[in-house]
Amino acid sequence: MAPTPCQLCHTARALVKRPKTGQQVCKTCFFEVFETEVHNTIVEGNGIFRRGERVAIGASGGKDSTVLAHVLTMLNHRYDYGLDLFLLSIDEGITGYRDDSLETVKQNQVEYGLPLKILSYNDLYGWTMDRIVEQVGRRNNCTFCGVFRRQALDRGAAQLAVDHIVTGHNADDIAETVLMNIMRGDVARLGRCTAVTTQSEDTIKRSKPFKYAYEKEIVMYAYFKKLTYFSTECIYSPDAYRGHARVFLKDLEAIRPSAIIDIIHSGESFVLDQNTQKGMKAMQTCLRCGYMSSNDLCKACALLQGLESGMDRSALHQKQGGDTAAPSGHRTIPKYERHAHVPVSAEAGGGAEGIDTPLKALAIS
């Protein structure tokens, strides 16, 4: 078979078939279009960044966040975004998985010259995933990990005093999430899962610059650029529900590669009815730790209380009673406070101040 010329430069040999467009491109043109598309996602509309922003890259050591750290560092120079970039990693405490991938993040820290902060579940919650799995078993442990990671990222970001967290979620991830939210009938999440940036008044802004980047291209990019990333399966049970959505999506992609972008587009076109929206629970702050929550206790505090009480799966179905003080002897999560770099608004961090003092006395750790 004769080598196909690149459809963009018409000179070099095509090495990649782009899943989104079917275009056959050479290595140089592939780098160019990949980086330019991420730049376009970043500057589209009002743009996701503000000049002078402190931005934490959620870094796991895996392919997506490694490529994100590389591309964002480069685009920040090329287009002069004026961003202060950081790497933020969460150590879930999974021996033989996260400890190894964190070594990769440390290598990235050196390669890109970005400051790195690692925050561990053990420091924050007093529990590692290894110990949580010992207590609750392999079923459902992903629930703990997911809830704890989301909060840990926000807390790490608050400690770094960053304004913005970016994550490596790619087009495939987002399409999977759209499918999962449809299958679960979760209209609230369906409404917001395709947004490139999400922010509510008391949370740190989060963005997904790889929203339109196909996983195939991210992996190809890492391969052709010879980027150091780490790839192992989590040793605990994978998120089975996401696994099904993923296999289904990959089968769709094999038949019609544009399916991924089409599903994202469907998610974007979804509009939540105003009345339905009003009927949903308003966000408040957790009365125990100050993190945002739709109940008196946030999910992490409820799960932690379950763990501390020696409960297993019942922690997942924790009743939200009026008792917001932790039972005596239980470890609790340190108070969530935002140290905004630039005062975001007058009420920054102020919402839960009233209950700060009494709870400090109760906190053991």
Next chain:
Amino acid sequence: MAQSIASGSSSNGLGYSSKREIATEELVVEKSGGKAGGKGEDELEIRIEFGGGLHLLFSQQPRHTVHLPRHTPSPAASSDPSPEPTASEAADNHPATMRDLIRHMKRTILSEREEMFGEGDGVRPGILVLINDADWELEGELEYELKDRDEVVFISTLHGG
């Protein structure tokens, strides 16, 4: 399982740390026909590398070299009950293709969980294949006719981010 990053590791964009010795000494050469790794005249030498954690299915080795017959009996000559029409004698043998390589890999070097690698004649959706650094979708995928010393890379995208 996971490997630790040794100080002598180098970047390869494949999701594992390639320690120096892997490149030189730990290259797994599959022994074919009792010739202790030697390649016969009628065989192709194909180099295979795994990324994205796929090496876990292949005796934990990211690099392999396999020897494959230059020509493979066509389905008509084998036990396939629904052969393609084979009018001429030449159709009894066809030059080895990616389809033959994958079949050969499953038979010889795949050590566990075949369903994580193969699906039907090919590989599972979500596994990227590069032939001499080109996306195999540009090379005819399963129909690609192998040449001696071709390098084939398989990268799983199925987990980790």
